[in-house]
Amino acid sequence: MEQVYVSCTSLDENKRQQASAQSETTQDKLIICNERPWKPWQPARSRIRGCAMRVQRAMLSLAGLEWYCYAALGVLTALMSFWIDLTVAKLLRAHQWLYSRLEGHVLLQFLCWTLYPACLCTLSTSFSHSICPQSAGSGLPEMRTIISGVQLPDYLSLSNLFAKLVGLICTLSAGSTVFLGKVGPFVHLSNMVGAYLHRLYASACGKKQRRTQGEMLVVASAVGVSSCFGAPISGVLFSIEVIGSHYSVRDYCPCFFAAVCGALTLRLLAVFSREQETVTVLFKTSFPAEIPYQPSEILIFIFLGLLCGAVSCVYLFSHRWILRFVRTNKFISRFIATEKALYSATVAFLLAIVTFPHSAGYYMASQLTMKQLLSALLDSTQWNSISHNATLLGESHQFLWQEWSPPGVSVFKSLGCFILIKLWLLVLACTLPLPAGYFMPVFIFGAALGRFLGEGLAYLFPNGISSETLSVINPGGYALVGAAAFAGAVTHTLSPALCALELTGQSTHVVPILIATLISNAVSRSKHQPSFYDGISLIKKLPHLLSLIRASPKLSLVQIGQFVVPAGTVLQRSEKVTGVQNVLNNSTEFEFPVVDTHESPTLLGTVTREQLQALMLENQNEDLSKSLGDVCLIRPVKLQLSTETTVKQAHCIMSVVREERVFVTERGKLCGIITWQEMKKMIEVLAEEI
């Protein structure tokens, strides 16, 4: 297309095109020119059009277009989240109904229990892989990479959105048997919606476009968490943690705004669908508000933080081991490469056998869904004391408790079985090549860990730890603290602490939750162990610089020198008009660096293609001996790096200043350029070195 500009006539044509394009501003686009053929109801249509334009103007005078995009992002993701939840709940109820109708026929029950999740996992895998193979997995490590500035193809496409959505619903409908969650893929979905909205926004704004896609993706990450849990604050904190090294405070208000839009829509939808009476939290708890815990219990919360940190290390190690094993073992890697669906079916079948309620599932409350598991674990009553007086409980609570303490099995035994078995089942489930989140399972596992400690304490101190005041131990509080601490330790983040608060509304426990999360984070971060997402990034060799540097800090000293590429077409100051014309003909770049001479390429600045075209137009009839330096304004380069700049510094500067390309000079001489493509290559090379 750019080749058109060469001849003089086409340049005139081009000017006219530009002029007409300028007159077609956004507002004028709505007015259809009068030369069109006759259409019915002309007056009514033009009146409606006028109204629409006035509304549009009024709306744009109230706030910029980007704010409507943020609001739309919040509302759309909340609608999507609600629809996913509704569909999954129906599919889960169908499975439960079928299973209960087969009561008495163990074989049929076994088939129902095992084949249902196996089929769903197969469907999820084959669907996502046939439409968009990039839709498998959580998607969060890839999103972190994209937000850090490196482009990955197909991760933000609409086909990926469709594949991930359907795959996620299938995965979630497999229920607590495969024990996988929603957050990670949902944040990915929200990012895809965000990227799509940004494309619309960019096309509506044209060249005035002020917000970049990166900003929209940061907002979309916050919205993802917020619309998933109805938790705006933890969404914003998540977006701060996910971004990497420097958070632009400019994104802070948009993040909050979009997150609140998402959370409000999600909660209002629950009200309108008669699920709840008013705007409230997802997991209602009833902790005692007067004396939620004794001050001395803080020491136990600290211990719980240490415990969660230690268990998270075991989990993270096993997770990395199995991921590496699956990739390196010849048989399994070939099996997965060729028969993904069959692999999913096999693993889901295996998981279902273990959790079958007539086998080991009897000891680990396997009939409860993920939501019921968490609700049960956050219950504030002491299960161990109920066993003597079960009729005191409400009906729903009694059902949950009976699942956790079936006849002949104590609460401790079932919690212990759950903790010991689920850990390995979860590690196995993480190898499934389907869209799935790993946050909620980890959160529930942490809750079980905390509950186990809480129940143990309640057994040891039936009248509370301090005998002075009458406050008994609340195992639900321990479960909440454990959940936040374990999820925080696994992901190396602090936003799960806020998430625990917002999910339950239990602000009484804010200090213990934060303490335990900080301590578990400290334990799991010791000795440069990678987090859950960092581990996946490293094993998948994603070009995510921070996870590489965290895994091997010496990489932060690597310099960009070896990765610099030549700067493409370079003009010299004494370039004649004919030379400029050649350059315009043979290259498609938008901006050209100008150096002193090709022999001693001291970088003088840049000229744009438009400048050169104007220059050609002015000088077409004059003499061709004038040089570029005399007739063209060379703009100095705002920012130059040297070959000794480290990759980390270059990455940081480019992402903060939002530069697409930076010139690299040495002793004033142009060495080359660094663009995001080179940055990606650099990080990929570094990833290979680990």
Add this chain to the structure above:
Amino acid sequence: MEQVYVSCTSLDENKRQQASAQSETTQDKLIICNERPWKPWQPARSRIRGCAMRVQRAMLSLAGLEWYCYAALGVLTALMSFWIDLTVAKLLRAHQWLYSRLEGHVLLQFLCWTLYPACLCTLSTSFSHSICPQSAGSGLPEMRTIISGVQLPDYLSLSNLFAKLVGLICTLSAGSTVFLGKVGPFVHLSNMVGAYLHRLYASACGKKQRRTQGEMLVVASAVGVSSCFGAPISGVLFSIEVIGSHYSVRDYCPCFFAAVCGALTLRLLAVFSREQETVTVLFKTSFPAEIPYQPSEILIFIFLGLLCGAVSCVYLFSHRWILRFVRTNKFISRFIATEKALYSATVAFLLAIVTFPHSAGYYMASQLTMKQLLSALLDSTQWNSISHNATLLGESHQFLWQEWSPPGVSVFKSLGCFILIKLWLLVLACTLPLPAGYFMPVFIFGAALGRFLGEGLAYLFPNGISSETLSVINPGGYALVGAAAFAGAVTHTLSPALCALELTGQSTHVVPILIATLISNAVSRSKHQPSFYDGISLIKKLPHLLSLIRASPKLSLVQIGQFVVPAGTVLQRSEKVTGVQNVLNNSTEFEFPVVDTHESPTLLGTVTREQLQALMLENQNEDLSKSLGDVCLIRPVKLQLSTETTVKQAHCIMSVVREERVFVTERGKLCGIITWQEMKKMIEVLAEEI
């Protein structure tokens, strides 16, 4: 001191000094050498010393020294906060006791009511101004400036800490008469403690020092809010908002850690002093948890956000007007310049006359302290309905309610008087030249605004807005939402929303609070109106770039060209050894730029003073004709800006990369350098232009 290095003998001396300094690592410092004169209990002392060293080693293997600094910062500020609160409460009780003992003697009561705050304000003003004039005011605008990278003298000194501490206690003890708060100065105090701890840390770490003062100050800002309110999360959000343009995610965990340490210590101190039974929030509320509000009430919360935004505009305008009036009016500005203490006494006396309980104070609950005012406003019972059945309330609640609804005055009248009169009193109080915070008054004023709306609604809809469910309107909820929205609008931040949540623990209202705060922020930020702190920055002409750019966005296009200063001593590549010696003798710089020739100063890189000294040492006996370029490794400059870089970009890059000085080149030729001092000058020039 650096002149010593020139001669050869002194160079040797220097080498020896360096060697001995290196052997004196931190751990070895504790061992006192054995040549010292005899001291008693040698064995016991050495054993204790050995133990201390082992403990030190164990602690440092557990976490870096900086983490202990963060913990110390949290604990110290919490202790300081608790001590301030305790002292202020005693002084306030003394005043209340004296006033109540004078019951029946109106004249004596008048004198007691007016002279007590006037004396305290005089004391606060004269004390702070005689010890450190920089201790007056909130200190937050200055802290924002310092955190953005620009140094201001005396703002982090120990004398300022002492003056501000005593001054703040006096101001707070003047009570709700002068209606000033604690947060701003306390954040400043916390920053001073942080700066002091950083000096200790830097001296202990020596050259290995990894964390900069800027990072410590960001953490200290979070701790300030956290230790003041026991609210860690809003502390962290505050530190993100205060930082300016880019928040380093590296500071995120330290902020959380220190903030939790502060909040925990503050709350534990309350437990140990028998104020509270367990670790709990500062303002206990008892909102109905089952149905906290009807979904339709969200529309009213939105209206409340708009109202708070509009009132905040009035307040901000008046505040800026009075600050400018005080500075420009000849009489008052001369009066303040010469007689600060008398001015404070006069204003405090005037304020006390208006709030005297036998005058207008009767209609605005002036006998309540700031804490009581907020507790009363957040009460969940409807005051208007109590008036018919007052005996139902508890004793403390009845006292608070009686103050708000004294005989013959309806709740609406007293709330209306409070809102109408306090606004202007607060604007007047803001001119007082003493250490004082403006957040809490604004927060309480917002609560009154919300309460007024809530009481009005409760009067209009006595059975709740929706007749379907039995949930009556909770005016306390409106007060909470109003407080967050108004404080957020005045400061242009969102952290007050979190602060409101953490102060009361009312997580049921998280969505309305966030919605109202976002909307009030949108209203108050419209048309580039400066925030409360921005307004002070602009009027005081502080070198804070972001507030300037917010006030006049075209300043973001100003280029650094006109501000670049020459780069001091510049070496040329062909410099001979004798020339180098002259340079070393005549300059004190640590690093020298090297150019091609002085006539065509193409920047080649830099050499350090140490390199040059080594060079001199090697070549002292050889021929002196060798040039610098042949014998010395010239390190390329990692980052170069051009004269066309904007001030905003340069500021952003320098603060993100944490560079002390950046070279400015044009067409490869060295133009000069930019350091933080030049940056400060640039911003001061820009501030003059507004």
